[in-house]
Amino acid sequence: MGEPRTTASTCCYCGVGCGVLIDSEDGRITGVRGDPDHPANAGRLCSKGLSLAQTAQSDAGRALRPAWRPRREAPLAPVDWDTALDHVAARLADVVRRHGPDAVAFYVSGQLLTEDYYVFNKLAKGLVGTNNIDTNSRLCMSSAVTGYKLSLGADGPPTCYEDLDHADTVLIAGSNMAYAHPVLYRRLEAAREARPGTRWIVVDPRRTDTAAMADLHLPIQPGTDVALFNGMLHHLIWEGWLDPDHIAGSTEGFDAVKRMVRDTPPSVAAALCGIRERDLCQAAEWFARSPATLSLYCMGLNQSSHGTDKNLALINLHLATGQIGRAGAGPFSLTGQPNAMGGREVGGMATMLAAHRDIASQTDRAEVAAFWGVDAVSDRPGLAAVDMFQALETGKVKAIWIACTNPAHSLPDLAAVRRALRRAELVVVQEAYADTDTVAYADVLLPASSWGEKDGTVTNSERRISRVRPAVAPPGQARADWRIVAEVGRRMQALLRPGTPDLFPYRTPREIFDEHRALTRGRDLDIGGLDYELLETRGPQQWPFPAGQATGLARRYADGRYATASGRARFQPVPYRPVAVATSARHPFHLTTGRLRDQWHGMSRTGRIAQAFSHAPDPTLDMHPADASRRGLADGDLVRVASRDGAMVLPLRLTEDVPPGSLFAAMHWNAQFLNSGGINEVCNAAVDDKSFQPELKHSAVRVEKA
Numbered sequence: 001m002g003e004p005r006t007t008a009s010t011c012c013y014c015g016v017g018c019g020v021l022i023d024s025e026d027g028r029i030t031g032v033r034g035d036p037d038h039p040a041n042a043g044r045l046c047s048k049g050l051s052l053a054q055t056a057q058s059d060a061g062r063a064l065r066p067a068w069r070p071r072r073e074a075p076l077a078p079v080d081w082d083t084a085l086d087h088v089a090a091r092l093a094d095v096v097r098r099h100g101p102d103a104v105a106f107y108v109s110g111q112l113l114t115e116d117y118y119v120f121n122k123l124a125k126g127l128v129g130t131n132n133i134d135t136n137s138r139l140c141m142s143s144a145v146t147g148y149k150l151s152l153g154a155d156g157p158p159t160c161y162e163d164l165d166h167a168d169t170v171l172i173a174g175s176n177m178a179y180a181h182p183v184l185y186r187r188l189e190a191a192r193e194a195r196p197g198t199r200w201i202v203v204d205p206r207r208t209d210t211a212a213m214a215d216l217h218l219p220i221q222p223g224t225d226v227a228l229f230n231g232m233l234h235h236l237i238w239e240g241w242l243d244p245d246h247i248a249g250s251t252e253g254f255d256a257v258k259r260m261v262r263d264t265p266p267s268v269a270a271a272l273c274g275i276r277e278r279d280l281c282q283a284a285e286w287f288a289r290s291p292a293t294l295s296l297y298c299m300g301l302n303q304s305s306h307g308t309d310k311n312l313a314l315i316n317l318h319l320a321t322g323q324i325g326r327a328g329a330g331p332f333s334l335t336g337q338p339n340a341m342g343g344r345e346v347g348g349m350a351t352m353l354a355a356h357r358d359i360a361s362q363t364d365r366a367e368v369a370a371f372w373g374v375d376a377v378s379d380r381p382g383l384a385a386v387d388m389f390q391a392l393e394t395g396k397v398k399a400i401w402i403a404c405t406n407p408a409h410s411l412p413d414l415a416a417v418r419r420a421l422r423r424a425e426l427v428v429v430q431e432a433y434a435d436t437d438t439v440a441y442a443d444v445l446l447p448a449s450s451w452g453e454k455d456g457t458v459t460n461s462e463r464r465i466s467r468v469r470p471a472v473a474p475p476g477q478a479r480a481d482w483r484i485v486a487e488v489g490r491r492m493q494a495l496l497r498p499g500t501p502d503l504f505p506y507r508t509p510r511e512i513f514d515e516h517r518a519l520t521r522g523r524d525l526d527i528g529g530l531d532y533e534l535l536e537t538r539g540p541q542q543w544p545f546p547a548g549q550a551t552g553l554a555r556r557y558a559d560g561r562y563a564t565a566s567g568r569a570r571f572q573p574v575p576y577r578p579v580a581v582a583t584s585a586r587h588p589f590h591l592t593t594g595r596l597r598d599q600w601h602g603m604s605r606t607g608r609i610a611q612a613f614s615h616a617p618d619p620t621l622d623m624h625p626a627d628a629s630r631r632g633l634a635d636g637d638l639v640r641v642a643s644r645d646g647a648m649v650l651p652l653r654l655t656e657d658v659p660p661g662s663l664f665a666a667m668h669w670n671a672q673f674l675n676s677g678g679i680n681e682v683c684n685a686a687v688d689d690k691s692f693q694p695e696l697k698h699s700a701v702r703v704e705k706a
């Protein structure tokens with residue numbers, strides 16, 4: 001019998017990045033508690049974090065040994081690890097030789113640890129020679145990233161969690177924090193209790209649990225956020241509620257934005273948004289005239305065909321009013337996934353290189369190539385998530401390696417994704433669970449370790465790097481993600497570049513982290529001074545944390561100097577544009593999608609425990625009673641919701657929380673619970689032209705009795 005022990009780690013769900021204490025005994029996890037010493041949560045956990053132990057206590061559904069199919073129609077059959085790894089390496093190398101490096105693609109996950117991500121990125125860009133590595137973080141934060149880079153000059157929020165305690169006005173836009181980031185939401189509630197008079201403005205088409213607690217709820221029409229923010233800026237300019245010193249001393253481009261918003265007075269903006277003009281003006285006044293205004297935003301801004309513009313229009317407000325770089329003030333994107341930030345740090349996406357370097361920069365490519373000891377890093381742009389699967393369908397990409405994510409459920413236009421997976425010459429799926437929608441298309445299944453078994457680091461929404469530690473061994477033959485990738489990488493290197501020094505010599509995640517942090521030296525996210533020892537002795541730390549510093553940086557740009565070449569933040573003129581697919585007589589409803597309180601993503605983990613269903617036991621399509629009455633529909637009716645791209649059947653739930661003309665469906669429910677792949681059957685594949693993030697937050701649909 002093993003001794004009971006406690007292991008400090010990090011929750012694997014949202015980007016709040018709460019510290020957890022995992023109790024284990026005899027190789028089994030027996031309980032999970034909040035870590036009182038973790039700065040992100042000080043011991044608090046939400047319902048998802050509290051249920052981690054139950055989700056880890058059974059191996060049901062886990063992928064326990066490698067498997068492959070001799071032919072597409074055959075079932076997956078067990079195979080030993082060496083045969084599986086040899087097979088994957090040989091097939092991928094063969095595709096590279098026959099069709100070139102860009103015929104291979106990697107689709108990975110914001111739930112991988114930074115070390116896993118690093119090795120995947122090195123395999124794609126360093127060994128194979130393609131930038132075709134993208135991640136489900138493309139569906140999560142890429143519009144926020146593009147917004148920060150265009151306006152402030154660098155990726156990553158300027159703010160920290162402590163700002164929630166100091167803000168006098170909080171603008172929550174496109175985020176149901178009460179469900180999606182519950183521990184931060186509780187902190188915000190506590191801050192309002194401690195400082196009565198703190199105001200919340202919530203921008204959301206629905207009356208969510210977060211919106212219900214707002215001092216001012218702006219239920220805008222889906223997709224009209226840019227009109228709202230431009231209208232607010234117009235009002236601020238008219239009233240003179242600007243910060244001329246900040247505009248003159250720390251920014252550039254204000255005149256162009258001032259000219260652009262001339263066409264969007266509050267009356268016009270309010271009409272576009274479907275809200276009262278006086279509410280828009282009230283929001284503008286609170287935003288500008290409060291001592292400290294903090295914006296918290298998430299998928300409602302990012303998952304849009306003009307998500308970058310939404311981010312930029314909001315940041316314009318902060319720059320114009322000087323609400324940035326001070327305690328309680330600034331734009332603060334809330335990361336959806338636990339490690340979307342860490343993936344960007346290592347450059348694990350199709351549009352970036354390691355340590356926030358640019359693929360388009362010859363200098364940056366040369367630095368990375370020299371560091372890795374490879375001839376060159378490709379200057380050909382990689383394929384972002386939606387384009388990657390479209391290229392798989394057209395045959396431009398022949399082989400795909402998917403890790404720790406379920407694109408057959410989470411990408412838009414699921415019928416097209418299924419066609420792409422069927423068309424591929426080779427689909428490798430690296431997964432902890434054997435029964436996800438995507439595993440059904442795998443030619444090879446590589447069983448991966450999961451939360452409670454993994455070792456490495458993650459970075460949360462406030463740029464804080466925390467350790468993820470293993471409490472138990474993985475079940476069956478499952479292995480760490482980084483190790484699987486390194487083992488295939490070594491085999492591929494022997495085939496493609498025999499005799500060259502080993503690119504994947506790692507024995508531990510610590511060695512990978514050390515290589516990663518060496519690549520960050522001199523960059524905006526420099527963590528040269530941060531290693532596993534320091535994380536061990538002093539706990540989670542924020543970046544940047546260069547060598548020689550005693551701590552990381554809590555708040556960026558406090559000196560009014562930004563990360564652009566000129567040191568000035570850049571105002572960006574972003575006129576309002578409508579959603580990609582407008583409603584019509586045939587498809588008259590706006591459909592938005594979002595999260596439930598107790599479920600996570602595609603439910604591969606939370607969907608296995610009964611208590612996660614007590615809050616929302618069944619999938620539903622939410623509709624306003626007035627719309628239902630006009631169509632002769634009743635609560636509980638089975639209805640068919642259809643767009644031009646796809647359709648599915650759901651039970652109707654009548655609620656006044658969605659406005660007339662709009663519908664809502666949760667994104668979690670998958671083929672195990674439905675007669676389809678989920679609500680993304682209906683969502684269109686339109687993407688933002690700057691961030692390539694798809695418009696999962698809006699589809700034009702019709703509804704009829706099934």
Ligand code: SF4
Binds near residue numbers: 018180
């Ligand atoms: Fe986990 Fe997020 Fe809940 Fe914290 S708030 S316990 S990180 S799901």
